[in-house]
Amino acid sequence: EPEVTQTPSHQVTQMGQEVILRCVPISNHLYFYWYRQILGQKVEFLVSFYNNEISEKSEIFDDQFSVERPDGSNFTLKIRSTKLEDSAMYFCASKGRVRAYNEQFFGPGTRLTVL
Amino acid sequence: GQQLNQSPQSMFIQEGEDVSMNCTSSSIFNTWLWYKQEPGEGPVLLIALYKAGELTSNGRLTAQFGITRKDSFLNISASIPSDVGIYFCAGDYNQGGKLIFGQGTELSVKP
Numbered sequence: 001e002p003e004v005t006q007t008p009s010h011q012v013t014q015m016g017q018e019v020i021l022r023c024v025p026i027s028n029h030l031y032f033y034w035y036r037q038i039l040g041q042k043v044e045f046l047v048s049f050y051n052n053e054i055s056e057k058s059e060i061f062d063d064q065f066s067v068e069r070p071d072g073s074n075f076t077l078k079i080r081s082t083k084l085e086d087s088a089m090y091f092c093a094s095k096g097r098v099r100a101y102n103e104q105f106f107g108p109g110t111r112l113t114v115l
Numbered sequence: 116g117q118q119l120n121q122s123p124q125s126m127f128i129q130e131g132e133d134v135s136m137n138c139t140s141s142s143i144f145n146t147w148l149w150y151k152q153e154p155g156e157g158p159v160l161l162i163a164l165y166k167a168g169e170l171t172s173n174g175r176l177t178a179q180f181g182i183t184r185k186d187s188f189l190n191i192s193a194s195i196p197s198d199v200g201i202y203f204c205a206g207d208y209n210q211g212g213k214l215i216f217g218q219g220t221e222l223s224v225k226p
Contacts, residue, residue, distance in 0.1 A: 035214075042203070043203065043205075044216070048212060055212070056212055101163075102146045102212075103160060106157035106160075108156055109156070
């Protein structure tokens with residue numbers, strides 16, 4: 001069964017460093033998302049991406065964040081200068097071709113620890 | 116912003132018991148989704164609901180999209196130990212856009 005994959009599973013970084021989190025969405029999906037989950041809390045939306053551009057972003061997704069689909073398979077989230085409060089699980093999700101059917105499939109996540 | 120209130124926060128039940136959890140919102144949602152998350156993993160989609168009043172089953176799981184479009188419930192019948200995890204409701208009010216998640220219901224099942 002097709003699934004969303006994410007790498008790395010765990011990333012430890014120093015405050016101020018740049019990190020890139022990688023995702024491979026389900027192959028025929030067209031809509032892509034990043035969410036994050038701070039330990040013990042609910043899942044929060046960061047950004048959605050369709051047709052090579054950002055569709056929507058949350059207040060969390062400030063100038064330090066960017067997303068890219070560099071090729072036909074990868075979808076990346078970059079944090080330019082990490083802060084302690086960026087420590088969280090980051091989930092990539094993807095959705096199929098029909099916008100109204102919002103069944104988003106999540107990857108296993110990347111645990112980001114900022115020291 | 117849009118918020119979902121999910122209850123209960125946690126449940127401790129005996130194997131074989133039925134479970135019910137629900138989500139409510141002050142706003143109308145177009146879609147309700149139910150996910151299960153196990154420790155260290157991503158949310159796994161259980162059920163998707165698209166029409167007010169819709170009742171959908173997936174094995175021992177049954178979920179309903181409230182008539183007012185402001186609530187949804189999930190029932191698990193005859194619980195088993197592998198049902199343990201955190202169950203999240205999620206709603207979409209923007210026709211296919213971002214999902215708003217509830218706070219989660221942590222389910223513990225005693226064998």
